[in-house]
Amino acid sequence: MARGYEELKLDGLTLRGVSRGGVETCLMVPELGLMFDVGMCPRGAIKFDRVLVSHGHADHLGGLFYLLSQRSLMRRGAPDVYVPREILEPLQTIAAQWSAIEDFELPVRFWPCDPEQAIALGDGLEALPLRSVHRVASLAYVISRTTQRLRSEFVGRPGPELAQLRRSGVRLTSPESTPILCVSGDTQIELFLGDARVRQSRVLVHEVTAWDGKRDRASTREWGHTHVDEMIACAERFEGDTLVLVHRSLRHSRADAERIVRERFPATIRDKVVVFGY
Ligand SMILES: [Zn+2]
Numbered sequence: 561m562a563r564g565y566e567e568l569k570l571d572g573l574t575l576r577g578v579s580r581g582g583v584e585t586c587l588m589v590p591e592l593g594l595m596f597d598v599g600m601c602p603r604g605a606i607k608f609d610r611v612l613v614s615h616g617h618a619d620h621l622g623g624l625f626y627l628l629s630q631r632s633l634m635r636r637g638a639p640d641v642y643v644p645r646e647i648l649e650p651l652q653t654i655a656a657q658w659s660a661i662e663d664f665e666l667p668v669r670f671w672p673c674d675p676e677q678a679i680a681l682g683d684g685l686e687a688l689p690l691r692s693v694h695r696v697a698s699l700a701y702v703i704s705r706t707t708q709r710l711r712s713e714f715v716g717r718p719g720p721e722l723a724q725l726r727r728s729g730v731r732l733t734s735p736e737s738t739p740i741l742c743v744s745g746d747t748q749i750e751l752f753l754g755d756a757r758v759r760q761s762r763v764l765v766h767e768v769t770a771w772d773g774k775r776d777r778a779s780t781r782e783w784g785h786t787h788v789d790e791m792i793a794c795a796e797r798f799e800g801d802t803l804v805l806v807h808r809s810l811r812h813s814r815a816d817a818e819r820i821v822r823e824r825f826p827a828t829i830r831d832k833v834v835v836f837g838y
């Protein structure tokens with residue numbers, strides 16, 4: 561296993577990559593063909609043609625130009641990189657300068673994102689950027705899947721009758737959208753507290769950077785992050801299936817974090833909580 565590389569199998573989704581606060585965060589979800597942030601471009605990252613970027617801090621985006629360079633060597637073409645609108649221009653400037661250094665055009669398509677402006681990803685998938693609360697412009701993303709469901713008035717009717725209705729032009733189905741995944745990026749707890757769409761995602765990947773009293777709530781908030789005490793206080797409001805806690809600072813071991821989940825999270829939510837990141 562390569563440095564820091566980790567894989568978590570969830571119901572229908574795999575979460576793969578690395579996440580340590582201030583060091584490196586890159587999360588890949590192969591079933592969706594999506595990567596969240598780039599980190600330092602960990603193993604497997606260059607295969608992803610679509611990247612959703614939460615914000616421009618180097619632990620999340622420092623590996624971008626290495627990724628582009630590697631993809632170019634492998635002739636993988638330009639990836640679609642979705643970024644907060646506020647960092648589009650600086651990234652374009654760096655891309656141009658880096659292309660000058662390398663003496664070839666680094667292949668990339670940047671797409672500026674705004675809160676509440678949905679991104680169509682094809683195959684019934686959509687990403688909705690939400691404004692998260694960090695020291696720089698930052699976005700969380702909610703990924704929803706829309707499927708066609710049999711309308712309630714037709715449930716239980718025999719197949720031949722439904723076929724007849726369909727032939728006569730009756731619409732039997734209606735679209736139903738399910739939030740399957742939300743990735744918070746770096747944020748204070750206000751994102752979770754203030755937005756039901758975050759709490760209702762089936763899988764929520766949320767940052768908890770500080771896990772003990774050595775860095776208290778106030779200084780954690782000052783740096784735009786979430787303290788475990790804040791998450792413990794509101795975790796029961798999570799309505800989904802799995803709450804994955806990422807971006808733990810290097811000061812706290814995984815064993816410490818898992819012990820805190822067992823001992824301090826409310827019993828009603830504890831079994832849904834997973835610590836990710838070595
Ligand atoms: Zn970070």
Ligand SMILES: [Zn+2]
Pocket residue numbers: 615617694746
């Ligand atoms: Zn950050």
